Amino acid sequence: MHVDHGNLSAKLWLDPDVRVADNHGYSRRELRDIERIAREHLEQLRDEWDSFRTSSDGATESRPC
Numbered sequence: 001m002h003v004d005h006g007n008l009s010a011k012l013w014l015d016p017d018v019r020v021a022d023n024h025g026y027s028r029r030e031l032r033d034i035e036r037i038a039r040e041h042l043e044q045l046r047d048e049w050d051s052f053r054t055s056s057d058g059a060t061e062s063r064p065c
Helices: 028-040 042-057
Strands: 002-005 008-013 019-024
Touching (some): 008 028, 028 042
Antiparallel strands (some): 002 008, 008 019
16 A cells, blocks of 8 residues: 655555555654554455455456565
8 A cells, every 4th residue: 555645655555464664754653643544444455455356357356565
């Protein structure tokens, strides 16, 4: 999952747990908040990812690690 705001950008993995994969500009506190929000909505985010992957390829693929 990507989180962009202005010149700030972060990439998070959602499996097996939420974790920051890459960060460009967010503070540690902001990253903790982003991770917390992602965890609070993890099931919905995973479902949306699965729907996106299914509709964009026409085939269901595994979630990224």
